[in-house]
Amino acid sequence: MRKTLYIIGLSTIVFSCTSQQNVKKNTYKPKTPVVQPKTAVKTQTPEAPKPKVVSDHGVDFFTTNIADPTKNDNTASYGSIVSAKPGGYKVVKTYFPAVAQNFRQRYLILHYTAIPDDKSITVLTQQAVSAHYLVNNMGDNEIYQLVDENKRAYHAGVSSWRSDKNLNDTSIGIEIVNAGYTTDAAGKRTFAPFSDEQIRKVAALAKDIVIRYQIPATNVLAHADIAPTRKQDPGPMFPWKKLYDEYQIGMWYDEAVKQNFFAIAQEDFTTRYNEPSFVFLIQTALQKFGYGVEAGGKWDDATKKTIEAFQYHYRPQNYDGMMDAETWAILQALNQKYPTK
Template sequence: MRKTLYIIGLSFFVFSCTSQKSVKQNTSRTNKQVIQPKTTIAKANNEKQKPQITHDGGSEFFTTNIADATKNNNTISYGSIVSAKPAGYKVVKTYFPAVGQNFRQRYLILHYTALPDDKSITVLTQQEVSAHYLVNNTGDNEIYQLVDENKRAYHAGVSSWRSDKNLNDTSIGIEIVNAGFRADSTGSRVFAAFSDDQMKKVAALAKDIITRYQIPPTNVLSHSDIAPTRKQDPGPLFPWKKLYDEYQIGMWYDEATKQTFFEQAQLDFTTKYNEPSFIFLIQTTLQKFGYGVELNGAWDDTTKKTIEAFQYHFRPQKYDGVMDAETWAILQALNQKYPIK
């Protein structure tokens, strides 16, 4: 009997130990840390193979456009790619570049320096005024670059065109060495001409810039266009029509369209010239084209200077700031040809 009880007790002890060991093993498995595999972002199956980034002397470049040009998108880098360097982390270009991007450079603004060559260089490099490029008048084949195109130059100042303001932020500025104007015995402004050699330089430079940055004709402007109440440059002798005809640079009106508007304009100026509603219409049309003119229905100083700036650009034979039938016809023809989109 005793022997039988001894065997039963021994069997219970063995079973109990075995059960506890099993529990410990299960507990150990439950508490063991599970390491998840590294997550990777899979590329979409329909994503096109992108051209490679070019490496040169420690700098990176991307010189191919893979974006939709019809949307004014462009992925080309005309300088080296600038990237952040966050401490302790690595910036990678695994998915570079995104197609939804375009250039910050949206305007090309032309100026004259009103100074000779040597003083133009000094002022534009040593003072708080600058431009991206300076076109000299020394007869050589050099164009001076003064500011990186990716940086803001201080050339436009307080400025506006259509819905944009402070155009230093979005423009490239070209300064042209030219004496500007002097006042004659009657107080009228007499402007200095530009040399043919200079204009060839300006045309080549402007064409290169507007082509690379896809700048539309409506955004190739004079300083007087974007600041008509305080600036006159590059003045009425700057050959805008020549640049348009020979190089397809900037805006110009169609003669036939202008003539159509001119016939009606002659009637308007015979009967409506001093009516506030007609003056308001002219101010509204100037504003619609791009000028920052006030709408008040009066021939005030701001309106006169704005008309003068318009005439500098599009009617250089007459730039007295007085709206006449031909100036009015030209303005309407330009608005028809270059509507705001």
């Protein structure tokens, strides 16, 4: 009996102590408030609202560039916006336009027709050749548009410049009414001049196009430049330097730089003219500038025609297709001024 009472008493004491410990553990202690650092509130700069698409008689237009012009990007539409019309669905321009885009029109190519005004119109509108514009020789203030600038005209044919080929895809073509050339018994070509009225028209038209499409000077070219083995237009009578000096259109070399190269070139042509390595050097310089000539180290027919095309454009006083010291100096000066990017 005593043992029983003793065990019961001991259990009571243990239970009592355990309960006290639990009470101590659960005793409330007020916490010291911790001050959290305030998170900086970022103020979002509101996006500048996009100019709206303008609708006129159910046709949409967007004539404001919101892209980066330094990257040659442009979101402007010169004409109506062409959109799909899928059956049963509605195409909306809620997020139009995306900034990552640019123009198809990257080149401006100049030609002559080699036929009179009336025949030029017939051929360029009714046959399998065309251009975006035709500049007549009638002394008026009209320029004929023949093809939408957003469409491909068939004016360049098999063509290349630098890394681009088939330039119909990426160019605007201007045809100029001009008689072209006649050939004498010795095979020498004599080219017809252009009228002052025509050149003023061409300059105004070209200036408008290169500004709107941000076409660089390196991409304003002659048909002969992009197809030198088969074309001569617009020939050596076309005043490229006048367009460069008075209208800031196209490429031209700096005279002082040319003279520096000319002093060295004279010595090269005295001692190295027929060396294959020197011919190869000239061919690769023509390639670097943009011409699609093969570099084989020989004065072949394709190289001669390419030099001739170059002379039509940059050395019209002498276009015999023979590389001489002055032509070589001009080519080097141009390569220095307009390097391939």
